[in-house]
Amino acid sequence: MSRRLHRRTLLRGAAGVAIGLPFLEAMLPRRAQGAPAPAPQRFGVFFSSCGVIEQDWLPSGTQTDFTLGPSLAPLEPHRNDIVILHGLDAETSYMQTANEHDLAMAHMLTAMRMQGSQVGRAGHIIDGTAGGPSIDQALAASIGNDTKLRSLELGVASTITDLEPMVIRMSYGGPGDPRTPMDDPQQVFTRLFGDGEASEDEIQRLHRQRRSVLDAVLAEFDAVNATLGYDDRQKLERHATAIRDLERQLDLGGTSSCQVPSAPPDVSTELFDCVRDGRPNKCLASFPEIGKAQMDLMVLALACDLSRVVSLQWSTAESTIVHDQLGISGEHHLMSHDLNSFSADLTQINTWYAEQFAYLLSALKNVPEGDGTLLDNMLLFWPNELSQGEIHSRRGLPYLLAGGAGGQLQTGRFLQYQGNPHNQLYASFLNLFGVPAQGFGEPDFPGTLAGFV
Amino acid sequence: MARLIGVCGLVAAVAGSLGCTGATDAVSGYPVGSGAENTSVNGSGGAAGPTDGSATSGVTGVTGVTGVGGANTGGVQSTGTTGAAGTVNLPEEPTAAAVRRLTHVEYNNTVADLLEDTSAPADQFTADIAQNGFTNNAAALTVSPSLVEQYMSAAEDLSRAATVDLVGLLGCDPASSGEQACIEAFIQDFGQRAWRRPLSEAERTRLLGVFTTARAEFELDVSVQLVLQVVLQSPQFIYLLEPATPGALPGSVEPLDGWQLATRLSYFLLGSTPDDSLMTAAETGALSTPEQVATEARRLLTLARARERIGLFFTEWLYLRNVDRMVKDPTLFPDYDLTLGPLLRQQLELFAQAVILDQGGSAVDLLTAPYTFISPELAPIYGVTAPSTEGFMRVDLDPSRRAGLLTHAGLLASLAKADQTDPVHRGKFVRERLLCETVPPPPPDANITPPAITPGSTTRERFAQHQSEPVCAGCHTLMDPIGLGFEHYDAVGQWRDLDGGLPVDATGTIEGSDVAGPFDGAIELSGKLAQSRQVMNCLAETWFRFALGRSVAPGDDPGLRALGDRFANTGFNMRELLVEVTLSRAFRHRLVPDPNTSAFGQEGQ
Numbered sequence A: 001m002s003r004r005l006h007r008r009t010l011l012r013g014a015a016g017v018a019i020g021l022p023f024l025e026a027m028l029p030r031r032a033q034g035a036p037a038p039a040p041q042r043f044g045v046f047f048s049s050c051g052v053i054e055q056d057w058l059p060s061g062t063q064t065d066f067t068l069g070p071s072l073a074p075l076e077p078h079r080n081d082i083v084i085l086h087g088l089d090a091e092t093s094y095m096q097t098a099n100e101h102d103l104a105m106a107h108m109l110t111a112m113r114m115q116g117s118q119v120g121r122a123g124h125i126i127d128g129t130a131g132g133p134s135i136d137q138a139l140a141a142s143i144g145n146d147t148k149l150r151s152l153e154l155g156v157a158s159t160i161t162d163l164e165p166m167v168i169r170m171s172y173g174g175p176g177d178p179r180t181p182m183d184d185p186q187q188v189f190t191r192l193f194g195d196g197e198a199s200e201d202e203i204q205r206l207h208r209q210r211r212s213v214l215d216a217v218l219a220e221f222d223a224v225n226a227t228l229g230y231d232d233r234q235k236l237e238r239h240a241t242a243i244r245d246l247e248r249q250l251d252l253g254g255t256s257s258c259q260v261p262s263a264p265p266d267v268s269t270e271l272f273d274c275v276r277d278g279r280p281n282k283c284l285a286s287f288p289e290i291g292k293a294q295m296d297l298m299v300l301a302l303a304c305d306l307s308r309v310v311s312l313q314w315s316t317a318e319s320t321i322v323h324d325q326l327g328i329s330g331e332h333h334l335m336s337h338d339l340n341s342f343s344a345d346l347t348q349i350n351t352w353y354a355e356q357f358a359y360l361l362s363a364l365k366n367v368p369e370g371d372g373t374l375l376d377n378m379l380l381f382w383p384n385e386l387s388q389g390e391i392h393s394r395r396g397l398p399y400l401l402a403g404g405a406g407g408q409l410q411t412g413r414f415l416q417y418q419g420n421p422h423n424q425l426y427a428s429f430l431n432l433f434g435v436p437a438q439g440f441g442e443p444d445f446p447g448t449l450a451g452f453v
Numbered sequence B: 001m002a003r004l005i006g007v008c009g010l011v012a013a014v015a016g017s018l019g020c021t022g023a024t025d026a027v028s029g030y031p032v033g034s035g036a037e038n039t040s041v042n043g044s045g046g047a048a049g050p051t052d053g054s055a056t057s058g059v060t061g062v063t064g065v066t067g068v069g070g071a072n073t074g075g076v077q078s079t080g081t082t083g084a085a086g087t088v089n090l091p092e093e094p095t096a097a098a099v100r101r102l103t104h105v106e107y108n109n110t111v112a113d114l115l116e117d118t119s120a121p122a123d124q125f126t127a128d129i130a131q132n133g134f135t136n137n138a139a140a141l142t143v144s145p146s147l148v149e150q151y152m153s154a155a156e157d158l159s160r161a162a163t164v165d166l167v168g169l170l171g172c173d174p175a176s177s178g179e180q181a182c183i184e185a186f187i188q189d190f191g192q193r194a195w196r197r198p199l200s201e202a203e204r205t206r207l208l209g210v211f212t213t214a215r216a217e218f219e220l221d222v223s224v225q226l227v228l229q230v231v232l233q234s235p236q237f238i239y240l241l242e243p244a245t246p247g248a249l250p251g252s253v254e255p256l257d258g259w260q261l262a263t264r265l266s267y268f269l270l271g272s273t274p275d276d277s278l279m280t281a282a283e284t285g286a287l288s289t290p291e292q293v294a295t296e297a298r299r300l301l302t303l304a305r306a307r308e309r310i311g312l313f314f315t316e317w318l319y320l321r322n323v324d325r326m327v328k329d330p331t332l333f334p335d336y337d338l339t340l341g342p343l344l345r346q347q348l349e350l351f352a353q354a355v356i357l358d359q360g361g362s363a364v365d366l367l368t369a370p371y372t373f374i375s376p377e378l379a380p381i382y383g384v385t386a387p388s389t390e391g392f393m394r395v396d397l398d399p400s401r402r403a404g405l406l407t408h409a410g411l412l413a414s415l416a417k418a419d420q421t422d423p424v425h426r427g428k429f430v431r432e433r434l435l436c437e438t439v440p441p442p443p444p445d446a447n448i449t450p451p452a453i454t455p456g457s458t459t460r461e462r463f464a465q466h467q468s469e470p471v472c473a474g475c476h477t478l479m480d481p482i483g484l485g486f487e488h489y490d491a492v493g494q495w496r497d498l499d500g501g502l503p504v505d506a507t508g509t510i511e512g513s514d515v516a517g518p519f520d521g522a523i524e525l526s527g528k529l530a531q532s533r534q535v536m537n538c539l540a541e542t543w544f545r546f547a548l549g550r551s552v553a554p555g556d557d558p559g560l561r562a563l564g565d566r567f568a569n570t571g572f573n574m575r576e577l578l579v580e581v582t583l584s585r586a587f588r589h590r591l592v593p594d595p596n597t598s599a600f601g602q603e604g605q
Helices: A020-026 A030-034 A070-081 A100-108 A135-143 A185-193 A200-225 A230-251 A286-303 A332-336 A339-365 A422-432 B002-018 B024-028 B048-057 B104-115 B145-162 B166-170 B179-195 B201-217 B220-233 B258-269 B276-283 B290-300 B304-317 B340-358 B363-368 B409-414 B423-434 B470-486 B521-530 B533-548 B554-569 B574-583
Strands: A042-047 A082-088 A152-157 A273-276 A279-282 A309-315 A378-382 A397-402 A413-416 B253-255 B371-374 B393-396 B507-510 B517-520 B589-591
Touching (some): A042 A135, A042 A339, A070 A082, A070 A339, A082 A422, A135 A309, A135 A422, A152 A279, A152 A286, A185 A286, A200 A230, A200 B145, A200 B201, A200 B220, A286 A309, A286 A339, A309 A339, A339 A378, A339 A397, A378 A422, A397 A422, B104 B145, B104 B304, B145 B220, B179 B201, B258 B533, B258 B574, B276 B290, B290 B574, B304 B340, B340 B363, B340 B371, B340 B409, B363 B574, B423 B470, B423 B533, B507 B521, B517 B521, B533 B574
Parallel strands (some): A042 A378, A082 A413
Antiparallel strands (some): A082 A397, A273 A279, B371 B393, B507 B517
């Protein structure tokens, strides 16, 4: 057993907050750099909020011969790797009445009616939860079994503590089971590479200890569960499932295909959580820098095959972010309700997100796999919870996909639909990953998306 | 839009009816009982809003408006309590209380009290979020796989640190007393403290088995570490469990046992594990009567952790975390910098703690007392002479300008924009936090960006459209005329006489409620609110939510009415309110859940 490199013996990443592509290249996994092993298929979500200005976002032209609008112009270098998807509706979100931001976020990835009955401030459902699993978690249940983490949820400013939960969370294992993203790159790094400094023998010893502890903890869960009511048992059973998943991680062994990268520079010391206009925010340009660090870690996790299902949540629904980095002083959500004054600013924000998406695509393309790249073996989905933020519309949604899903998805296309339920897209996603599905989410909207694959 | 105006109209109507004596049942609108109202939000829409209006207001204003000043409560209508012991002649049912995990704050406190480890490992956990304002709400305390990993790491670190002084931890020396006997004693003693009740024989056997198996391969200290890790990752530690008596009928109500009650008391009032005295009280059956519970509650309120807990309650209730890192426009407020935020928050906590714990506990004082605690840094904001020493000192304030919670600069500044005041959110704050009403969100097509500051205009003028446009006025009438009462306090909470060069007009009106009517300025407004039974009932309801770690459910209505009355009987003493909450039937009882059916009518909530 070779002793893996001690973290401190490795070169530090590039100075400053951003890790950037040089960091990634230096840290490329051994296997990914050369091994021809059949590449696994991955799924990712990149979420930004508050809708788009349709005339700036919508391409012009035909399915294969199209011109990108200003909002998506940064993706021009990647136009052959993307599918622009317009005209799907989150129709399930019109089956019930609640705060429309709650509905938009709860339905975005679940395509299912949310649960809950107590209405609180600003009409938020204060005892709410999703009606079913989100598409990322549904896929993780199927393709996440062979990696350290079934899924990896990353955030940038995703945990705004004075908003209510339904607008904060987008990813759910099921009702009552939101998957909390990590907003701190240091925490993410520790989660991915936490055991990195130990020798192989030390790791084996640690794993034997953990296994005996976790076995005993599970026995306590079993004993306690027998005394509880139905609802509490469900809750504790989810916890026990996560513990069993830790045991599964131990079964995978301590070795990773990657050498332990140097820790990302201490972004957390650069974080600046501020409160502006009464709302928590990210100030002094830390927002883009955290996002970049998280995208780098996302690529690293995928390249090292530590997880095959990832998501990056830039903000909550009804984003409270003030985009200082663009010289825009208004809060994203507030501006989205005043197109007369701010439509140019809103397009500028959406264009900026497209630049970040383009950065992520470049990073994914920078990881060679077999004859292609990591992006070829991925399906990356960029949803928005709204189409027109100013009226909270969830119809005619602006969706974007990238990656070939292992050669199954023909990219370089602009697909326009006329109100198909977004359930059908997710059913098609499942099929792309080998999960037979006639539908997803609310059974009232069955089927897969015609003309997609 | 029509729906929203309709909702606001209804809120106003409901609020208006609250002043009417004897409106109890009509206002509540709920049948007594539990569970039946947990309908889904699905279906033929629109019902949620109106239900909400009565749900949040239903417990308020149920008795006539009376003076609440001082201890004179002779005129308060009682619904039939028999004093602090709280035998209530109303049907009052505990509703299903979900098992909840420790909050991160509680986790840190608990390991500090249990292991004398103040490393605060939960600060490294992914942050808790609040639901309905509070982080201890069971519905918000979900567990993601990432948190399970963090629990494991924390348990490993804590166990390693704890075994540095192994003999001290074990309470016996394995070398002299024998390893087996020592470990058995440790498991019994530490297990009981960590799991907040005596361990069953099966539990002791299992933990001893962990030790024995580990000891066959690992060193003594490592083997103890593994036992500790099991204890700290088990549900008996991470969750506040209240298993029903075996054989108890689902749907029936039974009293908590002493250990469970001790645990509720401790996590409500201290945010931590029961101390030795409380454990002894549980063990000796000394929590059997309301008098005994009250005695323990009053004792707990003298402890340092109770002071912290009250600070946390105010931080969460009033969203004071937002005060910590407020950014203000540096050109307009060159003297404001980020170091002031935490001090402004601390000031609010100190004031609340002093009123409740040190100055008699009057809720009227909370809203009207003309003093606060000032540090040298904060003196300029209040226009007072800076204390000559570092830290906070109690200072009397000009009672015509500052009196009570609502005139504290931190609160006013957090309810303001970076460059101007925010009458909408200041008014909404009073509606939601003090009157326990909800105001619906603006319709999506409303322009909700604050009007730009124009020279020579006042904030009041810039927000005039909210009153002149019928579409806006439906809801804004509930908020703006209250919020404009705070116009003497600028965006950092400093007193001002001029706004945009023009004299400040701080007159306002409360629409609805039992103290409806005009007022001039925040001092008068605070005085009115201090006379409001609706505000007092709201305080009681809010502490009740915090104590139970859940939202209010329809079955709570009778209990909340009784609690409001008992609060009145104390002369609206906040400290006694906390005691009264622990005496409520909901706090001391639990509903036996059904092992096979969800209480939420749907699978898996």
